[in-house]
Amino acid sequence: MVEKLIAKKAAEAVNSLFGQEISPETLQIEKTNPEFEGDYTLVVFPLSRISKKSPPETAEIIGKYLVANVEEIYAYYVVKGFLNLELKENYWIDFFLTSYRNGNFGFSGSNGSKTYVIEYSSPNTNKPLHLGHVRNNLIGYSLSQILKANGRKVMKINLVNDRGIHICKSMLAWQKWGDGETPGSSKLKGDHLIGKYYVLFDKKHKEQIEEMVHRGYTEDDAAKNTPLMLEAQKMLQKWEEDDEDVMAIWKLMNSWAYDGFEKTYTRLGVDFDMVNYESSTYLQGKEIVEEGLEKGVFYRKNDGSVWVDLTDDGLDEKLLLRKDGTSVYITQDIGTAQRRWDEFHPEKFIYVVGNEQIYHFDVLKKVLKKLGREWHDRVFHLSYGMVELPHGRMKSREGTVVDADELMDEMYETARKTTEELGKTRDFDEEQRNELYNTVSLGALKYYMLKVDPKKNMLFNPEESIDFNGNTGPFIQYTFARIQSIFRKAGKTPAEFQKELNISNIKLTKVEKNLLKMLYEFPQVLHQADDNLSPAQIANYCYELTKEYNHYYQDTPILQRVEPEVANFRVLLSFFVGNVIKNAMTLIGIDVPEKM
RNA sequence: GGUCCAGUAGCUCAGCUGGAUAGAGCAGCAGCCUUCUAAGCUGCGGGUCACAGGUUCGAGUCCUGUCUGGAUCACCA
Numbered sequence: 001m002v003e004k005l006i007a008k009k010a011a012e013a014v015n016s017l018f019g020q021e022i023s024p025e026t027l028q029i030e031k032t033n034p035e036f037e038g039d040y041t042l043v044v045f046p047l048s049r050i051s052k053k054s055p056p057e058t059a060e061i062i063g064k065y066l067v068a069n070v071e072e073i074y075a076y077y078v079v080k081g082f083l084n085l086e087l088k089e090n091y092w093i094d095f096f097l098t099s100y101r102n103g104n105f106g107f108s109g110s111n112g113s114k115t116y117v118i119e120y121s122s123p124n125t126n127k128p129l130h131l132g133h134v135r136n137n138l139i140g141y142s143l144s145q146i147l148k149a150n151g152r153k154v155m156k157i158n159l160v161n162d163r164g165i166h167i168c169k170s171m172l173a174w175q176k177w178g179d180g181e182t183p184g185s186s187k188l189k190g191d192h193l194i195g196k197y198y199v200l201f202d203k204k205h206k207e208q209i210e211e212m213v214h215r216g217y218t219e220d221d222a223a224k225n226t227p228l229m230l231e232a233q234k235m236l237q238k239w240e241e242d243d244e245d246v247m248a249i250w251k252l253m254n255s256w257a258y259d260g261f262e263k264t265y266t267r268l269g270v271d272f273d274m275v276n277y278e279s280s281t282y283l284q285g286k287e288i289v290e291e292g293l294e295k296g297v298f299y300r301k302n303d304g305s306v307w308v309d310l311t312d313d314g315l316d317e318k319l320l321l322r323k324d325g326t327s328v329y330i331t332q333d334i335g336t337a338q339r340r341w342d343e344f345h346p347e348k349f350i351y352v353v354g355n356e357q358i359y360h361f362d363v364l365k366k367v368l369k370k371l372g373r374e375w376h377d378r379v380f381h382l383s384y385g386m387v388e389l390p391h392g393r394m395k396s397r398e399g400t401v402v403d404a405d406e407l408m409d410e411m412y413e414t415a416r417k418t419t420e421e422l423g424k425t426r427d428f429d430e431e432q433r434n435e436l437y438n439t440v441s442l443g444a445l446k447y448y449m450l451k452v453d454p455k456k457n458m459l460f461n462p463e464e465s466i467d468f469n470g471n472t473g474p475f476i477q478y479t480f481a482r483i484q485s486i487f488r489k490a491g492k493t494p495a496e497f498q499k500e501l502n503i504s505n506i507k508l509t510k511v512e513k514n515l516l517k518m519l520y521e522f523p524q525v526l527h528q529a530d531d532n533l534s535p536a537q538i539a540n541y542c543y544e545l546t547k548e549y550n551h552y553y554q555d556t557p558i559l560q561r562v563e564p565e566v567a568n569f570r571v572l573l574s575f576f577v578g579n580v581i582k583n584a585m586t587l588i589g590i591d592v593p594e595k596m
Numbered sequence: 597g598g599u600c601c602a603g604u605a606g607c608u609c610a611g612c613u614g615g616a617u618a619g620a621g622c623a624g625c626a627g628c629c630u631u632c633u634a635a636g637c638u639g640c641g642g643g644u645c646a647c648a649g650g651u652u653c654g655a656g657u658c659c660u661g662u663c664u665g666g667a668u669c670a671c672c673a
Contacts, residue, residue, distance in 0.1 A: 079616070124673080166673080328672085356667055359599080385602085451610085452608090455601075457667090469622085471608090471610090536609095554628095558632055596635075
């Protein structure tokens with residue numbers, strides 16, 4: 001990286017000019033603002049104390065030194081306290097020559113065996129996936145791609161919530177009013193069928209509440225004691241006792257849910273290395289609670305329940321085991337964390353879970369620390385914000401949930417209509433069309449959701465999400481497709497251009513240099529996205545690069561009407577840009593079409 | 597009430613560890629297809645970076661306080 005080199009040399013300059021040792025890391029090297037001459041900027045304000053001269057004078061002296069002593073630097077320009085350094089054009093050309101053919105430019109090879117465990121998706125088996133899950137899945141999948149690109153070993157885990165009272169609700173409703181309906185008989189996707197009965201339960205439950213309130217119950221009492229609710233609780237008990245009939249329904253209905261989820265995942269393009277089920281993990285963690293009791297970091301109340309006191313850490317007392325000895329949510333997470341540690345010794349445990357659970361993960365970390373697990377600080381909760389709709393939050397009860405499958409259907413339909421209106425697919429066959437509409441609609445959806453910083457709440461505006469112009473996925477896909485069309489037009493492959501490449505007389509245009517600089521940054525962007533666990537940084541980089549390239553494409557002849565030597569370079573530069581776009585888009589889970 | 601997060605153009609969002617005159621897209625207006633794909637490009641208008649202090653040569657960025665919005669503080673998961 002040149003920045004490092006410049007910093008090192010600048011430190012040498014300070015040392016030899018002003019007789020002061022200074023470490024290169026303390027120097028600020030930045031990209032030069034585009035409105036000024038130069039490529040990199042040394043901020044010299046802090047140095048004027050050392051030089052005992054004004055910032056511009058200091059910059060002047062250091063600039064002179066650097067041009068004289070650093071081969072790569074061609075010229076310097078002083079603006080106020082900023083020393084702008086221009087590299088020799090050769091530097092960029094060399095970069096181009098060494099990198100443009102590298103199909104994995106920016107990606108690190110595998111470095112070591114450190115595993116990153118990333119848990120995401122984590123659906124409930126009582127209803128289909130909705131928009132919130134979509135954000136979760138896209139973030140989780142993209143992060144794992146980014147981690148891999150940085151050479152990490154990644155273990156993607158889906159922890160399915162397949163037990164509990166909410167599951168019993170849909171089971172009960174189906175049992176009472178389902179009349180044997182199956183996905184096959186109803187032509188409904190399995191998860192949707194189950195969701196239907198979950199909603200039905202809620203409806204009937206509400207009717208009963210209303211009726212009881214009429215008879216003088218308070219709303220709260222009624223909600224806990226409707227015949228339906230009592231029956232659901234009884235069902236949960238039976239489930240825990242392994243009751244044969246209940247187990248049979250449970251297994252049957254869960255299998256429907258899994259079929260449905262599988263289809264949604266496949267369509268979304270996300271996957272997992274491992275699936276855990278809460279039904280088999282919910283008992284874990286109990287022995288660790290015992291251990292905590294022995295160590296004296298937990299305590300038992302008179303009724304037999306077990307607690308941890310986190311008031312010294314600014315939190316509250318937290319229940320770890322109920323008085324009847326059964327475990328709660330946190331108990332289970334303690335257990336699964338321990339199991340993941342034993343199995344993988346992860347470098348990091350990443351949990352992609354909504355920000356409403358910040359407190360829960362705080363507790364988890366603190367409890368692990370109290371238990372003396374030295375790996376407690378490897379637990380990282382990637383808390384993403386809510387997805388809001390123009391009219392407020394999604395609420396399943398009010399029917400304002402955006403269903404994942406329906407959403408993808410609608411996006412597909414929009415992609416089809418738009419594409420046909422533009423007349424882009426006249427020479428496509430049926431399969432090619434289908435593939436393109438899928439690619440474009442998913443590209444739009446994924447980009448729309450990933451370009452936003454995960455931790456922020458975001459607004460899902462249906463009209464904007466299906467927009468294919470401007471800062472959108474299809475905009476980037478389109479640019480990639482245009483680049484590919486250059487090769488079709490030329491009737492030559494990149495390899496053939498490469499053979500004829502002769503760069504000795506090439507003079508870079510301003511935009512070409514900009515493009516090369518942006519490409520040069522890609523590896524750093526990739527590191528940054530890894531550091532910050534932020535797909536949004538990749539998405540935004542893609543957009544910037546694409547915009548710059550479109551600018552180039554618009555007013556620079558690339559293939560035609562230029563001398564062959566120049567054309568060769570420009571075509572291969574385009575190829576390089578295309579490759580980086582494609583690779584970067586892969587990191588956010590988006591495919592790019594050859595033609596659109 | 598405690599804790600956490602957010603507040604940047606009419607709308608949706610960038611702005612990485614403090615640096616130069618705060619950027620995109622959408623929406624609005626005006627232009628560009630005998631030329632490599634117009635899902636593109638160019639231009640115009642649009643800002644008290646919630647507010648007030650502070651630190652600093654320098655603050656949208658850091659600190660303190662206030663206001664607004666959201667989340668959370670279950671023997672639910």
